Amino acid sequence: MASKTTQNGTSLRSGPTSLMVDIVKADFPLLDQTIHGHKLVYLDNAASSQKPRVVINALLDYYRKTNANIHRGLHTLAERATDSYERTRDHVARFVGGVDREEIIFTSGTTESINLVAATWGEENIHEGDEIVITEMEHHANLVPWVILAQKKKAVLKHIPITICGHLDLSQIDDIITPKTKLLALTHMSNVLGTINPVEELAAKAHQHGAVVLADVAQSMPHMPVDIPSLGVDFCAFSAHKMLGPTGVGILYGKRELLDKMPPYNMGGEMIREVRFDHITWAELPFKFEGGTPNVADVVAFDAALTYLEALGMQNVRDHEERLTGYAFERLSELKDLEIQGPRETGQRGGAISFTDPNIHPHDISTFLDSRGIAIRAGHHCAQPLMRVLGKVATARASLYIYNDEADVDQLVEALIEMRRYFGV
Amino acid sequence: MNESLDEMYRDIILDHYRSPRGKKPLEKTDIASEGHNPSCGDEIDVELQVDDDTVKDVHVNCHGCAISVASGSMLAEIVKGKTLAEAFRIAELVKKILKGEETEIPEDLGDLDALKGVRQFPVRIKCALLSWVTLMEGLKDYKSGQRGGKSSISTDDDKD
Numbered sequence: 001m002a003s004k005t006t007q008n009g010t011s012l013r014s015g016p017t018s019l020m021v022d023i024v025k026a027d028f029p030l031l032d033q034t035i036h037g038h039k040l041v042y043l044d045n046a047a048s049s050q051k052p053r054v055v056i057n058a059l060l061d062y063y064r065k066t067n068a069n070i071h072r073g074l075h076t077l078a079e080r081a082t083d084s085y086e087r088t089r090d091h092v093a094r095f096v097g098g099v100d101r102e103e104i105i106f107t108s109g110t111t112e113s114i115n116l117v118a119a120t121w122g123e124e125n126i127h128e129g130d131e132i133v134i135t136e137m138e139h140h141a142n143l144v145p146w147v148i149l150a151q152k153k154k155a156v157l158k159h160i161p162i163t164i165c166g167h168l169d170l171s172q173i174d175d176i177i178t179p180k181t182k183l184l185a186l187t188h189m190s191n192v193l194g195t196i197n198p199v200e201e202l203a204a205k206a207h208q209h210g211a212v213v214l215a216d217v218a219q220s221m222p223h224m225p226v227d228i229p230s231l232g233v234d235f236c237a238f239s240a241h242k243m244l245g246p247t248g249v250g251i252l253y254g255k256r257e258l259l260d261k262m263p264p265y266n267m268g269g270e271m272i273r274e275v276r277f278d279h280i281t282w283a284e285l286p287f288k289f290e291g292g293t294p295n296v297a298d299v300v301a302f303d304a305a306l307t308y309l310e311a312l313g314m315q316n317v318r319d320h321e322e323r324l325t326g327y328a329f330e331r332l333s334e335l336k337d338l339e340i341q342g343p344r345e346t347g348q349r350g351g352a353i354s355f356t357d358p359n360i361h362p363h364d365i366s367t368f369l370d371s372r373g374i375a376i377r378a379g380h381h382c383a384q385p386l387m388r389v390l391g392k393v394a395t396a397r398a399s400l401y402i403y404n405d406e407a408d409v410d411q412l413v414e415a416l417i418e419m420r421r422y423f424g425v
Numbered sequence: 426m427n428e429s430l431d432e433m434y435r436d437i438i439l440d441h442y443r444s445p446r447g448k449k450p451l452e453k454t455d456i457a458s459e460g461h462n463p464s465c466g467d468e469i470d471v472e473l474q475v476d477d478d479t480v481k482d483v484h485v486n487c488h489g490c491a492i493s494v495a496s497g498s499m500l501a502e503i504v505k506g507k508t509l510a511e512a513f514r515i516a517e518l519v520k521k522i523l524k525g526e527e528t529e530i531p532e533d534l535g536d537l538d539a540l541k542g543v544r545q546f547p548v549r550i551k552c553a554l555l556s557w558v559t560l561m562e563g564l565k566d567y568k569s570g571q572r573g574g575k576s577s578i579s580t581d582d583d584k585d
């Protein structure tokens with residue numbers, strides 16, 4: 001019943017700015033369980049989201065009815081599989097704000113999307129003395145490839161620092177982004193601080209100097225309307241599994257002019273036009289970058305995730321999370337001395353809330369909360385340079401999504417109060 | 426109340442965590458070793474004052490979770506008064522206990538029994554091991570004559 005209403009998303013909206021969370025929740029079979037005797041409260045959405053029934057069914061249906069290798073088969077199943085796979089590409093191209101389908105490349109995840117750019121565009125365009133600009137709040141996925149490339153090419157890696165409030169510190173930006181800048185690679189939304197960065201403004205500045213801009217939108221795409229053409233970037237990377245889709249699917253958006261000039265990535269089947277022993281010509285876009293059999297089933301099921309999110313409306317998703325983040329801040333303030341990282345203005349951040357307790361280690365927080373049925377993340381969140389800036393070895397992070405509500409936040413806060421009594425420190 | 430949680434955070438562990446032993450700095454430091462656990466950021470300093478091959482006093486300074494702090498505190502309590510060889514053997518025994526290779530715990534090391542509950546939480550075993558592998562590293566360097574310097578180990582290096 002609930003998943004039926006999803007097909008016709010309007011009925012999921014209780015008003016212009018909120019979701020009917022109870023109905024949404026019912027679409028996620030995994031959420032209906034107890035952990036250690038408590039109702040499961042899943043607050044690890046910045047790491048990976050849960051999947052609605054429509055996505056799980058799409059995956060099953062694909063294997064039951066459609067499965068075949070794509071693109072070259074001359075039988076019905078191969079045609080069906082190819083159609084479904086390519087339909088998802090069209091859908092992604094529309095979902096991200098209307099780009100060309102040839103500009104959407106399927107990868108295994110955000111990490112591979114960024115590595116693809118580093119290994120192809122980066123390899124050919126970064127030279128000794130060139131400057132690569134990143135930010136202090138990058139996830140290792142948008143950091144390690146550039147550190148390695150800079151080392152290899154004897155290029156210079158510069159970073160935009162953060163303010164104590166968790167925003168990018170743009171006071172010295174004209175010394176950081178300069179005519180020497182060849183690449184600006186930055187996150188749209190921090191997975192630790194929640195900060196939403198002014199990508200458009202920085203992309204425009206980098207473009208003035210002729211640099212190329214890559215945005216890591218892995219955290220923003222699932223949680224707010226993201227329109228790639230208005231971001232004005234050259235590359236964008238994100239993952240399906242953080243936005244209700246299956247694991248193992250990533251997306252790389254690249255501007256056609258750049259993709260056309262880039263060498264291919266995985267060499268093998270699918271990515272060639274003609275092969276001779278002494279001469280090979282590459283396939284056209286986007287196939288040039290999709291060597292080998294892709295993750296067809298998961299890509300096909302991702303289509304259902306996009307449909308689900310569109311039915312909810314991305315602005316509604318954003319409004320819901322913004323409101324719930326505000327509620328979480330309010331409730332967490334009841335815990336004296338609990339330190340919350342990142343901006344406090346809910347309009348300038350997403351729903352990933354990192355916090356530390358002065359006396360209880362994040363791993364103990366996570367273990368205790370798990371015993372109360374609450375899943376959060378604890379650790380360095382693949383952002384070790386940022387942790388050093390924050391002066392923390394680790395933080396606990398609760399991150400919200402469409403199926404979380406006030407009751408989930410209440411369960412979190414009550415468990416944290418109980419935790420302080422339990423550890424007695 | 427969750428049973429496996431209480432199994433890990435036993436009263437003895439929580440007691441050591443709330444009031445860790447070995448906080449007082451030593452008069453004289455003969456063995457100094459630092460350890461860290463990169464996956465969770467725990468850091469520990471283990472220092473020994475040695476007199477005639479016997480541990481005269483122990484100082485442990487640990488920044489970490491309840492398990493690593495409690496384990497370090499137990500170390501401070503247990504190792505004091507032991508010969509260096511005994512201290513090394515106890516550290517080896519703790520490793521075996523945590524890895525499930527040994528279940529018998531000698532009477533005089535009773536508090537160590539509380540660490541057994543950690544075995545149900547595989548990701549936390551490293552936390553309980555940290556102080557002990559740090560101690561072993563210090564003892565090894567001391568024995569091989571590398572005295573005066575500070576030994577250093579990461580739990581990621583401790584593969585055996």
